[in-house]
Amino acid sequence: MSHKLPLNGIRVLDFTWVGAGPLTTQVLAEYGAEVIKIESGTRLDYLRLLPPFKDGKAGVERSGYFSNRNPNKKGISLNLKHPRSMEIIKELIKKSDIICENFTAHTMEKWGLGYDEVRKIKPDIIFAGMPLMGADGPHANYRGFGVQVSALIGILHLTGFPEREPFGMGTNYPDHVPNPVHTAFAILAALRHRKKTGEGQYIELSQIEAPLCVLPTPIMDYMMNGRVQNRQGNQHFDFVPHGIYPLQGKNRWIVLSVQSEDEWQALKAAMGRPEWAEQDAFTANAGRIANQAELNELIGRWTVNYDGDELLRRLAKAKVRAGLVKDARDVLNDPQLNYRKHFVYLDHSEMGYHVYNYAPVHMSKTPAVVDQAAPLLGEHTKQIMKDLLNLDEATFEELKKEGVFD
Structure with a gap:
């Protein structure tokens, strides 16, 4: 790294998993934040179990999907059911600036790690929660992933051909664009607020609300004209061909x-x-x-x-x-993308050289850096316990023997 990044010195405790959350913290990591991804060997990040796998061989360290969502991060593995794990997390909170999570509403509160509890430990903490349906309301406890969000806000209703059933987009658009982008922007705004006032705050990103902000046309058409837009296939309402x-x-x-x-x-x-x-x-x-x-x-x-x-x-x-x-083959060999060095190849501990996306924003003074492959499960546990929490070797081994680290 040849330049100082804008988020150098900012530490993020990353409780996120699957899609929208890891992509949010990935953006922060690309611009210099130290992101510590907290995982559990008994409750794996779902993406670790999803293909594509290196050489078609399944394994928790072989998912290209997981890998592409988690570069530049450090990984620790804790047994969150062990009481001493919570002691460790609270010590990490004292040394952190941001907490990010995308669990079902109130999951963190059940662990004693909701915002009200956390700010007693670190008053200026910035806590970003990303509950699927929002933290309150009649459906707050509903569960789902990006495909459910796409259904609930009308994306699936609009995708496909008029005479056919909805068939989706081939990717979970809310997970990959509006939810992480809105959350990352809110975190940066909160950091600026904290710099000016010394105050932390709670950020709540409803994963069904953020993508609606980029879907105004169908909503406005119904409000103004009473017309429910339907699937159009590849056609446009106003232009042909x-x-x-x-x-x-x-x-x-x-x-x-x-x-x-x-x-x-x-x-x-x-x-x-x-x-x-x-x-x-x-x-x-x-x-x-x-x-x-x-x-x-x-x-x-x-x-x-x-x-x-x-x-x-x-x-x-x-x-x-x-x-x-x-x-995918065409995209990886695209002359425009390769001219702009969009694809980065990093040496992963198990999968070898593996492709990652470079940040799509090019900044003249503080360009993003993508230089570390995704972590193995618990890869940095010992390093962080010793360097950040000052645990000596004997204490670390004692905790390991007790099953604190899984």
Whole structure:
């Protein structure tokens, strides 16, 4: 690391697991925070049990999913049912700035680690909780993951084709974007508040509320027009052509989007102004909307004659919005992403060199650093007990023998 990062000196006790929580603390770790991930060998982070596994061989240290969510972190493993584990956690709290957790509402309170208890130990602590449904209300104790959030706030209702059942997005969007981003931003705001006032605070991020902030159109459409938007497939309400079209080769596709008359003329020019494109039915956007099934079929007959890269260059030159539909292999070999050094390869203790995403924000003075692979279960337990809590070797071994560290 050749520069001082903005969160150097900030310590985070990371109780999070699965998706939204670990991604929140990952952002903090990329900008210099010391993130101590607290795990339990008897209640593993669910991601450790999920594929893809290195070489297809399952194991708690072999999940690429877990690994990609937890770089730059230190890991300790505690038996949270052991009373002396709570003593250790309370000592760690005294030396920390932030606690982050994404359990079901009031789980931390049941452990005696709710905000009211924690601030007695460290009055200026910043405590970020991420309960699925919020901390109160009739459904506060409901459980779920990102897919349940997507269902509850209407994302699944909008994904798929009009005549088919909802079929999701292929990823848990709330876990990966709005929930961690909103929480990380709130934590940074709380740190600024603490710097100015000396006061810590409690942050509550409802995982069903944050993604609604980036889904305004369906809500506003219903409020203003009484209209419930339905699944549209690849279509757009207002612009045509707008869809996915076949290319040469098996399962290769390109996305096109035309949003003005000038862009329609540009697409026609790129296609060589075929006679069918000059039909009256396609002259205006309203006609193209009314006849979009026929238009999409005709455009597909043209795109299928081209290699994807060749057609993308042609459309980019014509200033037509276009993008290739890429699989994971394509993405890892993408020349733009690799030029910008988006992928980082780190040496994991068990899996060897493994790919991680670099931070998508590039800062000129304090760029993020991703330089440590995800921790093994309890990898840094001894180091943190000795260096941070000043436990001597005999005490550490005694606690280990008692089953405090699992």
